[in-house]
Amino acid sequence: MDIVDRINSCRFFAEGHCSDQVQMERLYLLYQIFEAQQRLRAEAFCLQCGQWSSHMSFASGRAATQVEVR
DSSP states (O other): OOHHHHHHTOHHHHTTOOTTHHHHHHHHHSGGGSOHHHHHHHHHHHHHHOHHHHTTHHHHHHHHHHHHHO
């Protein structure tokens, strides 16, 4: 799983509670223009936090909710 997938499946990030929210938003939106060193730092930060792994079902759970509402 790459950093963009981690960010995309992190409930903390989605709810705006990431302690490095601005940096992660920039990385998520502008991944290709980030230098390798910046990407590695962000990835290390994300791995240390660990919230992405405990909330990975957020993206799929939301899609399932939308289907049920229809």
